[in-house]
Amino acid sequence: MSHSTAFNSLPIELNKAIVHELDADKDIATYRLICRATNDAIDADKLSFWRAKYREKYAFKEGVPNNQLQRKYQRRSRLLRRGVRYDFFRGHKKHELAAIEILRELIVGMYSGQIETDEHGRPRCKNQTHLLNFIVNSRILMSARRAPQPSPGEPDWVHPTLAAVKLICAHFLFELEGAEHRxxxxxxxxxxxxxxxxxxxxxxGPANTTVNMSWILHSMNFFRHHMMNEEAQTLYENISELPVTQKPSIWQERLQQGTRPLSRHWKGTYAFLDNPEIQKFRSQVPGTGVYIDKNIDEGKIQSLELDFKTQGGELPWPAVFEQRLNSLGHATAKPGINPQCRTANTRTGVKNIQFEGHGEDLDDEFNAIGWLNPLPPQAGIPGWQRITFMKHFMEDFDQLDQDNLWAYEGVVLPGGRIILGRWWYASEQVDFNNDYNGPFIWWAIDPDPEDEDESQSETEEE
Incomplete structure (x- = not known):
């Protein structure tokens, strides 16, 4: 008896039960072609198989017809399978953009429908599995090649969508043990x-709200090298010794537009060169001189605790801080509205949120005060925010002219778990054509249970 005859003799319910046990897309395609009975087990009953298969593999949202789910499932399977062979140097090629679009879909669709939790109580989503597998098996972040010169007619810059997807996928890198981060x-x-x-x-951009993806991606690569590359002999040892809940991690809720308070507990670090070094460095062609990035060369990691003021209890905001940081005069304000107003826009979710913070840098305790500003979606991905704050060492603001001020401007990546940006010396009038600056990174951490208990006790006493 031929296989086709055998399957034709089975009830359709049994053929459907068989195909639901097939996990590999290649096996499903082969089974579908055996005979009419196996084809009907997959494509009959108003394509209900594809709805069930989609729900089994991906984050699922109700309201999408079965025929659309079939097309989405098959397209994702095809491009995720082929995409692991693509180079993703700059992302302008048609086939690369098609694969990047699938990754963007998976990112934006995270935490739709059923959500599970891992051993640390963090949410887990089916889309995570596909993103992580692609990151590990593809060249999008784990490439072993230097980008070649662009082909004739090819742009020499990284496509903003590829840069945005790389930045968000980079969240996963910090949980990959044993991976080679070159x-x-x-x-x-x-x-x-x-x-x-x-x-x-x-x-x-025209509204000054378009993220410089190229710079932020350089910053991510810079810190990833120091944090995850043992050969760098800088931050690797201290990062590897952190508990899982204290390392950078992926976002934990569906990406949403607008400003929203971030986590309370953070760790981070920054890099600097001495002023004479930075002047010389800027005049050189990249790679012609070797400079040791200070602070991170000693593996130093800071701690920071933030308190967001979502309603009432407005904090002071010295004019010199606004002059240096342009926190409220950023282009989130409507034309004609005083940029010093507390809310920059009356649309739902589009407002500035003020915060204060306290942290430790070496043996010094420092304070911080600043703002979150809303940003529009970047490369079709929602959830980006601008953050600015002044790092200072005062109890109040009575002696601003005598304090050691350090300004921070950054990009909060979607999901609010990683911030990348630039610091600069701000105790005096700043010449932004030649300011003394450097990069920083902050990442949200899960609070230590003992710290949470102490914080709760203090709140109850008050």
Missing amino acids: IFALEESQHAVYQPTNRARLYG
Whole structure:
């Protein structure tokens, strides 16, 4: 008896039960072609198989017809399978953009429908599995090659959508133990992160709300090299010794537009060069001189605790802080509205949120005060925010002219778990054509249970 005859003799319910046990897409396609009975087990009953299969593999949202779920499932399977062979150097090629679009879909669709939790109580989503598998098996972040010169007619810059997807996928890298984190063209990233602000502003575009994806990606590569590459002999040892809940991690809720308070507990670090070094470095071609990034060369990690003021209890905001940081005068305000107003826009979720913070840097305790500003979706992905704050060492603001001020401007990546940006010396009038600056990174951490108990006790006493 032939296989086709055998399957034709089975009830359709049994054929459907068989195909639901097949996990590999290749096996499903083969089974579908055996005979009419196996084809009907997959494509009959108003394509209900594809709805069940989609729900089994991906984050699922009700209201999508079965025929659309079939097309989405098959397209995702095809492009995720082929995409692991693509180079993703700059992301302008048609086949690369098609694969990047699937990754963007998986990112935006995270935490739709059923959510589970891992051993640390963190939410887990089916889309995570596909993203993580693609990151591990593809060249999008784990490439072993330096980008070649662009082909004739090909742009020499990274496509903003590829850069955005790389930045968000990079969240997963910090939980990959044993992975080889080789960053090629590191000298280019190092050169980029120390550029004067006016040569590489973090925000641009007509409304000054378009993220400079190229600079932020350089910053991510810079810190990833130091944090995850043992050969760098900088931050690797201290990062590897952190508990899982204290390391950078992926976002924990569905990405949403607008400003929203971030986590309370953070860790982070920054890099700097001495002023004479940075002046010389900026005049050189990348790679022509070797410079040791200070602070991170000793593996130093800071702690920071933030308190967001979502309603009432407004904090002071010295005029000199606004002059240095332009926190409230950023282009989130409507034309004609005083940029010093407390809310920059009356639309739902589009407002500035003020916060204060306290942290430790070496043996010094410091304070911080600043703002979150809303940003529009970037490369079709919602959830980006601008953050600015002044790091200072005062109990009040009576002696501003005598304090040691350090300004921070950054990009809060979607999901609010990682912040990348630039610091600069701000105790005096700043020349942004030649400011003294450097890169920083902050990542949200799960609070230590003992710290939470102490905080709760203090709240109850008050």
